[in-house]
Amino acid sequence: MTEAATSIGLAPDFKDLLESLKTAFDTDRTRSLDWRADQLCALERMMVDCEQEIMEALQTDLGKHPLEAWATEIAYVAGDAAYCRKHLRKWAKKRKVRTPMLGQPGKSWVQPEPLGVVLIIGAWNYPLQLVLAGLAAALAAGNCAIVKPSELAPATSEVIARRVPEYLDGDCVKVVQGGVPEASALLELPFDHILYTGSGAVGRIVMAAAAKNLTPVTLELGGKSPCVVLPDANLETAARRIAWGKFTNAGQTCIAPDYLLTDADTEARLLPLLQQAIVDMFGTDPQTSDSYGRIVNDRHHARLAGFLDSGEAAIGGRTNPATRFIEPTVLTSVEKDSPVMQEEIFGPILPIVRADSLDDALRFIRSGDKPLAAYVFTKDRDAEARFLDQVSSGNVCINDTMMFMTVEELPFGGVGQSGMGAYSGEHGFRTFSHMKAVMKRAWWPDLALRYAPYTPKKFRQLRKLR
Ligand code: NAD
Secondary structure, three states: OHHHHHHOOOOOOOHHHHHHHHHHHHOOHHHOHHHHHHHHHHHHHHHHHOHHHHHHHHHHHHOOOHHHHHHHHHHHHHHHHHHHHHHHHHHOOOEEEOOOHHHOOEEEEEEEEEOOEEEEEOOOOOOOHHHHHHHHHHHHOOOEEEEEOOOOOHHHHHHHHHHHHHHOOOOOEEEOOOOHHHHHHHHOOOOOEEEEEOOHHHHHHHHHHHHHOOOOEEEEOOOOOEEEEOOOOOHHHHHHHHHHHHHHHHHOOOOOOOEEEEOHHHHHHHHHHHHHHHHHHHOOOHHHOOOOOOOOOHHHHHHHHHHHHHOEEEEOOOEEHHHOEEOOEEEEOOOOOOHHHOOOOOOOEEEEEEOOOHHHHHHHHHOOOOOOEEEEEOOOHHHHHHHHHHOOOOEEEEOOOOHHHHOOOOOOOOOHHHEEOOOOHHHHHHHOEEEEEEEEEOOOOOOHHHOOOOOHHHHHHHHHHO
């Protein structure tokens, strides 16, 4: 319907779609914990049954190796759905809180309730995970949802649109395919919550649109995630873990280490180890490795190729626009104000910026926006503590990259310019729930002291009760 509308120049209109979801929500079936568990089970089943076609779609969109597609997308969504299913009864329970003397006899509790109909808009770099893990959280909390996968990963978007209605309750979950016109039309509607993953520039558009309807938002954005390597680190392990974090999905990962900060001597010792780690993962010609991904489109390829002049390619540096290939690249002699340091790189280019000391590195990190992730490699507990204390970022990993994503109980989300809110595990359940505050009073006694007329005696008694 929307494709036809946009192809003849009409703005898409999703009012009826939202109305149908509101009607489904008003049947109250999503409040049932059994319904929620069934939906999460179905989502897990979809990940198992459709594994092959999802892998093929991710191969088409991003050249993702099946192993990477499985680990970072398919198994991730299945794991998230299973975790939510396992814990949702506990999360959905009322939580009693203390009732003060003034409210006695009485009881008070917090009772989670679903928000209603939510909108989930995803980015292209993990096109399955970024919408379906959010959907798992929304379903666990008992919501209906519209999911809008990224148009820049069309093969994956098509699989999601085709398979979701087969597995999930089609009255309560809808998929809208499309790009900016569709996203813009959806954003005009009064959803009960919006989860958006993507760039900060569009995050601002989403937030401004949501403000018109007073719709709360969770924004999962990006930024330049720094990685500090101190001289005392185990450089061999650090090199492997940094290369893995940077070159997985050809660097198109929101939490990839964006750039390294280290001193001259450590840089000289680290470079051959990074080179070795890259060869171990992708061979001497990564262009022929099926483990190495491709850049999502020509525009991003050209943008990334433009960064190669920001320093000297100590490792890699070759590109092939025809196949959207960019070699795993490490740039040295990078000035802090060079183009590659002005925006999130979001590709397989790792600049090394000189920082003569931890203080120097901290000063530089703190002069920029708060990043989504921050990494430090060191054996020094004091240095680690100072880094934790002084760097504000969504997430931190000490002596590794990206691995916090495997810890289900950690919230995942940004701070400042890297985003707001979180939707992993129980945090997702809370994001998509209203924590309703409830107090129940006994009928008797009904103390007169709060009622007018106010007297000095009542005032004295009231003070004693506080
Ligand atoms: P994108 O181009 O796929 O856009 C994201 C979504 O926004 C898409 O569904 C798109 O249709 C929609 N969109 C684009 N322009 C719009 C507009 N003008 N109005 C309304 N909707 C619009 O992805 P992107 O923005 O290139 O994403 C890359 C960014 O996302 C990077 O900064 C990355 O760090 C960040 N990211 C963050 C996370 C996270 O979890 N924090 C995860 C992945 C990516």
